[in-house]
Amino acid sequence: MAIDDKEYQYKAISLTGKWRPVVDGTQLAEGDFQTLTNMRYSEVSPKSVEGMAKINTSVMNATYLKTRTAIQFKKEKPAESHVLVQAWNSGVTASQVLQNTTAIPSQGAFSATALHTDTSGANTGRFSTWPDGCAAYANEKDTMVWGGDEYRCAGMIIGDLSNTVLYDYTEKINNTLTDANNVATMYRTSTPGGIDSDTMLMLHLNNNITDSSPTTPHTVTNNNATFSSSTYKFGYSGYFNGTTANLTVPDDPDFDLSGGIFTLDFWMYMSPQAVRTVYYRETNATNYMSVYVSGGSSPLYNGALYMDIVIAGSTDLQLVSGTLVNSTWYHVEIVENGNSYYMFINGELVSSASSAVRPAAYNSLVYIGSNDTPANFFKGYLDEIRLSDVARHTSAFTSPTAEYGDTTADISYCYVASVLPIKGAKFYVATANATASTAEVYYWANNQWNTVTTLADGTASGGATLAQTGSITFDTTVSTAKIKSYNKIVAYWYLFKFSSVDSTTTVSYITLDAPFQSVKDLWDGAPRSILSGILNKGSDIDNTINLMTQDYDSSDASTYTAAGAMTSSHYILVGFAERVMGLEIGIGAANAANTNAANMTVRYWNGSTWTSVGTITDGTLSGAVSLAQSGAVTWDPPLETQEFRHSVAGGENLHYYKISLNATLSATVNIDYIYGISAQKSILGYKFPVMWQNRPVLGCEKSYRKNMLMIGGKNTICVFNGSDTAELYFGDDTELTAAGSVFSRFGGDLYDNLVVCKADEVWIVDGASPSDYKQFKIGEGFGCVAPQTFQVCNLGYEIVPGINKQIAIWQTATSVVMFDGATLLPISGDVANYFDKSKAECINSAMVHKSSAFYDERDREYHWLFANGSNTTLNMELVFDLLTKKWYRIDRGTGKYLQCGMSVRDTNGDKYNYGFIDTGYMERLENGTNFDETSITSTLKTGDLPLAGWMQETEIRHVKNIVKAKASTGTTTLSITHYGDTNTTGDTAEAFYLRSTTSRVVQQSKSVKWGPATFHGFQLSITMTGQATTLEPIGLGVLYKTVRISTLINNGY
Structure with missing residues (x-):
């Protein structure tokens, strides 16, 4: 139409401002928006957001659907990617940690097996890389930690059971090199089977009472003992009922121990009973040898093991262990070697004596499980009972890992250390074994090596272990394995026993399968100085200074503790600020070491009395002589609930340990220092983890x-x-x-x-x-009330022109704030209406702490998810663009609201965003043309503009739309609606095309009759129904004329 320049005026309407819902549309600056939904900021004006599509096409779990927190756990060695989520059931009363290992950003299902089931009463979880x-x-x-499918091996040593050969390959098996200088070679030890010409009696109790000794097998009579295939050490065990069950063997010269050299060993698993006899022989009621358990109080009767030689009614020789507990397997070995007696529990020397007393040439039956009455019956299980006419051991040894046999085997012993309990290890084989062989695995607990259960050898091929790269797996040991000090490394140790492998077999790399589990605390390796040291040789003498440091000077008595001639009634007390599981004891010099046979006992304070720590590993032993050399004394620590601080002689409350010996020490024993090895402390339930420095x-x-x-x-x-x-x-x-x-x-x-x-x-x-850590409180009133909204934005945020800083953003009770390391700054002013309790759109105060957020690293946007009005799930998604410092809104539609989100990366480092909806799906964001099959409606509404000022009514007669052209839009058009004088109902919408194959920009004009009105608002809206089309408006132009002065308008009442 013809235009009268004098009557009509042209107005270019800018679309370069920002969304400011806090301000009424009539008060917006030119270019700002009343509505900006599903449109993000671009170089000049907004453009439509992209869609989202499912990663998992079936629900993540039939029960646990609602994800509230998630992380991509990505590691490089070996390469792994895991999306970890905490998913809740429909009632949000129980939760699990699930994982999806699909390559980013491909589609794929969640793993069927949960990594972890949260403890009842758990709250919303938090993940962090560590x-x-x-x-x-x-x-x-x-409070949990996970190293992925293949976790770092903390140590790997190949050697023998006596620790005389130790090849430490830790560094070599932790790199991925495979040359000859970076592999571990399987050293082989020639290991006797344990049944030889010195074996006089051998009872495997494998569902029978057959004597497997090689020279003169004996007839064994079974009196009511049964056999167990559920509680055993190897294969089967014999069960003794504590009332009528025993075994007897006729008298024979094989059982004459009067020559002064013998070994009796067996495995024992006790049930409660006051006195429990294991082995008994006699001449008469006043001349006998007995091995039995006695002591403790009802109902458990956790007593000690005794070996008595009684002559003429007098106990002329007695060996006694520390306290042993029920329902635990113990390997017991009692040895006489000439005039030296030894008692070993789980390979550790617990008692010894030097004596010419001998067992007599008794003429009775051999009783196993009772005495001759019979009475004092054993109650529990026995296995692998062996009597030998040779001294099998006179110093500490590794207890047997298999039942005794009659062949000698070439065995490779591989000790593997982990900082967490494991359920398997993967061996990357460099040079394969080709000989028929087997693998066995043991974990450390209760002062002994214990066989794992349900072992599967993935390295086996054709009957040979270590024949190929693969995993050796077994039931998890998270609840059973205990830490051990081995080769001066405190860790969870595992013994892999490979029989008959080729001596050329090599392994280049080892990784561990450590399940998702509670965080553990391990000793940092630094010795702990004592805070109190007391020597008691009849009275307490303060020796704190003497024992505190390594500073031995034989001419200065203040630099050592003179322990010489200590008797069994004397002791040393050492106190620490924390619990310990071991003591490093330094002997001043070789000529200041003990030379008398003596065994050490360590006790802790249980709140009312001194209690033995149980079997110790005594590194100061030489043969049967404790304190013969410097070394570490370690033990399995008691539970934290069993051990208490104690004050000695009115001093400070400390964790005290009492060191005593069972015999008198030699005249000169000078102890230079005693240091502590810290015990584990329990890591309780924490609210959140994070990694810093x-x-x-x-x-x-x-x-x-x-x-x-x-x-x-x-x-x-x-x-x-x-x-x-x-x-x-x-x-x-x-x-x-x-x-x-x-x-x-x-x-x-x-x-x-x-x-x-x-x-x-x-x-x-x-x-x-x-x-040098220092804490500074930098603000009050702007803390983080919604922990899931705390996000660190790694790329620089422009604080002022030319100055960029890394920032953190979170939701407070009244705003969203950012912190740049120096200043707290609210950034939610433009959307402050969502914190205004007088507004219907205000955040739900009952849900304010459950808001969530994620940071889009690609577009540098902070997505704030919250519940407003009376909603009890997160139904609002507002996005803050860190580059433009502007907000917009995303509305994904009912049932598609994000409850949390995260940024992820693929193997090439490219970035994507994932979000989670409450129907059990993980969605790839900014992907596709719809919100998971829900159409995307992009809407932009300008402010209410007074084209000729507040006092004039104007009429718009022509509108021009300028947008970036699209090659194909199907039938989709852009709808432009006019709203006059802030009415909530607009005029009839006008449709505009977006398609052009010849121009970059589409310009389309239409004649309209909008008004008259003082204020004019314009809404642009497009609903995409599957086409790969987005709205990218450039601007609007209108021709309008003044109709009248607006003095008569009055629309209030």
């Missing part, structure tokens, strides 16, 4: 120290003790809610600070190591 290629997880009840960090110990942050050792996942760790407390006892690492630079100085939040406070931790 050092050493691990992921951490905490939910206030469980390549350290594991745990925040808010929920049951007790809610305001505490525990910082572990650098580059570890398992050291929360020692000088390289810290426990930091923040303000009052209100709980910590979130933390994250923020890098910043001030002048020429670089800082890696830890931002720590409470619900109403913000702190930072500064410093490079625990010795």
